[in-house]
Amino acid sequence: MIKHLKRIYMGLVILFLYLPIIVLVVSSFNNSKILGKWDGFTLDWYKELFNNASIMNALKTTLILALMASVIATALGTLASLTINKMKRSTRSVVMSITNIPMLNAEIVTALAFMLLFVGLGISLNFATVLIAHVTFCIPYALLNIYPKVRQMDNNMYEAALDLGASSAQAFFKVTLPEIMPGIMSGFLMSFTMSLDDFIITHFTRGSGIDTLSTKIYTEVRKGIKPEMYALSTLLFVTVFVLLLLINRTPNEEKRRKKLAKGKKSHATLAMGMCIVLIISAVGYISFRDDSNYIGDVYVYNWGEYIDPEVIALFEEETGYKVHYEEFETNEEMYTIIANGARNYDVICPSDYMIEKMIDTDLLAPLDYNAIPNIKNIGSEYMESATGFDPGNRYSVPYCWGTVGICYNTTMIDEEVNSWSILFDEKYSGSILMQASVRDAYCVALSYLGYSINTLDEMQLKEATNLLISQKPLVQAYVIDQVRDKMIKNTAALSVIYSGEAIYMQEENPDLEYVVPDEGSNVWIDGWVIPKNSENKEAALAWINFMCDPNIALMNFNEITYSTPNIAARDLIEDEYIRNSQIAFPGESVLSRCEVYNYLGKDGDALYDGYWTKVGTAASE
């Protein structure tokens, strides 16, 4: 009876441990993109995986990194084990505990420490920094496997070899090394595994353009459902699982060997050999597929989902530059990385106020317009608007733009919408959605009150704050991402939204309409800039010029639906409705009543944040 209970209990524990993995594995074979809905077996995700150049690149990096890190860590671990073994007992135990601590240390702490060290020393993150970090965290695992073997070895064995006529080198390579080889093998495999599946430390120490499988999975999954990533994760899990099996097999292997004299090459040796051969051939294969018209690298840092991936491939083909493409989620995240010099990029796409801040903090290099002949395709009105944050257009070229306005459901609102005032109308209490970001919330209030959206006047700000607080009872929610869903599903009638989103929402729900109120609003512009420390400004300029090509701009517009400032591209839009859409391309009159956000300075930011907190806390009371 108790035996059965134990079994059930064990079964539950194992199920609990492996259930998530099972779900992952099953999902990777699921034809449907929707989680939890089985739609037949497919290998498509695996196929896509192997056809995706950036994933194959990440695989290559992962393998090279893991191989180098584990070989170096194992070599160092072997030397260290031999040295520690010669120490006095007291020193030995101290040294061993010191080397063990990094294993128990929280990984995030180690990761941060590494990043601080590198950045503090003024070393910008690159492949070498990841490698150093990996070697460092692998060494304890190598030691853990090798040192016991060294301890276990009869000290006289080395002397016996000398005694039998071997030189010290012969004694080391013919006796000491083979004797501890099983430890070295498992040390190598363990380090390899650790390096292979590490995420946190890699994430913090990697340089621009360097992605391992785990960081790749992370960035991809952050963007949305990607069944290829389930497939990749499954493969990663299987690899690590097999490696661990091999490591655990090593001791059994020895026992078997004792009984059976022939076939002395242990499985571990074979496994290591195979690993290395596989890695080298995989790396070779991936590298072989690389283009041969390579002339240099360009490191691009852009918003997530803000380009047609096809465009990157075209650029590479046309120019011969290899693109290392990375994404950020917020301007602030990007700013920290650039300002610290943690990673170097050649071309970045920040928003207006951030561009202003970067000019202010002297992070940008002026543009050489001779290298951007395609600039003629950008509408002059947008260049004009951009001078609001980049006087003289010296540092930036507009890439996408849009307005902030009101999206409303025509079936729920009868009256004509042309003023912010509708958001303060008690009639619509409970069906209003506001944007949960300081600048956008104040944009609504300040525009409604007739003030500049960049005001630093305390009286005006106080007035706007009181307005927002008084509006709170009417507001259904302050949200960011859910606006789309709620409006499409008719669960709200009015919302503050960006024009780019509105186009997409209208496609999903034709009852939705978008308007920029008469009082004026914000026009935002994201533009390409080149950081001062870019190592390949020529490539960066080529990139910017390429982005201004009408056909390329059109491809991007079709993919991401944000308005393009590229007039030539707009004329190429096939869909007449979209080409003439007032949402995507509002007339001159709309633009002229809109203002860009300016960088308010540290004190200005603090001022807004202070008032914004008041609005927030007023809500909870």
Place this chain on the structure above:
Amino acid sequence: MDNKLIDLQGISKSYGKNLILNNLDLYIKENEFLTLLGPSGCGKTTTLRIIGGFESPDSGKVIFDNQDITDLPPNKRHLNTIFQKYALFTHMTIAENIAFGLKIAKKSKTYIDDKIKYALKLVNLDGFENRMADSLSGGQQQRIAIARAIVNEPKVLLLDEPLGALDLKLRQDMQYELIRLKNELGITFIYVTHDQEEALTMSDTIVVMNQGYIQQMGTPEMIYNEPENAFVADFIGDSNIIASTMIEDEVVEILGAKFKCVDKGFGNNTPVDVVIRPEDVELVEPQMGTIQGLVTHLIFKGVHYEMEVEANGFKWLVQSTKLVPVGTRVGIVVDPFNIQIMNKPESEDEEAVTLDE
């Protein structure tokens, strides 16, 4: 047999502040079976390691075949060591273990194969070629270690307590085996043990060491029958060691009674130590004894009984095939030939005496 094959001249060695060997002189003749005997920590292994080349002496010279080899590394010396824990290479088969030295010496394949066969036969382990080292018993491993050494045809074999880890029965078998091997091969053995019985059984010459000094060097008979000092007497077999006075030539006063002995030349009324082996103490009727005592303990030891007799304030150890029950009053007599007189050390500290004193 008379030339010195190995000659250690004034060897001193310290580890940190501890002086382990102090100005040690020792020679080994060709074809000799020489045993270093002494208590744990007396420097036997250190001496052997200096001969083998694994340690270098702080001062002194190692002469081998009339050549100074003090600074020669181990792999250049024509001698091989059998380590206490065998030190077989566990990642190799037996055949590979035995072939190790020959391969390094770049011998031909057929030569090596012949040698392996020959050596395995010699140590009675034919057919073990393909076994792994750690699948063998202790005794077998020991013999493989010997096989691995002797295929290199060393002039000298150094053996550091080679039988220490074996059980009694196996140890005795191996003792005969080693003697046989030595006689067959005709090589010189330097053997380390702290087992005095083993030393007495196997050796041509025994060197008794204590605290880095040589206490006595001689044949097993000399060491056993004529220990030169109390340490040697005590260390070799059981003994009654009694502080006594040499009254005159051939008369010694032991515990207040006058005993006849055969030693001369100690002077008159000189304090000495007397050694009497337990089997040499005869128990007789009280009135017949030189001194009288009472049997206080009795143990049966197989071949003999061992008794303790308290007489004149000293507990005599007595071995006899005749049983004398506890509580019996007895007399003690000793044949003059069995009384061994030794000079007393001048102070307690000088119990250790160097050979050339």
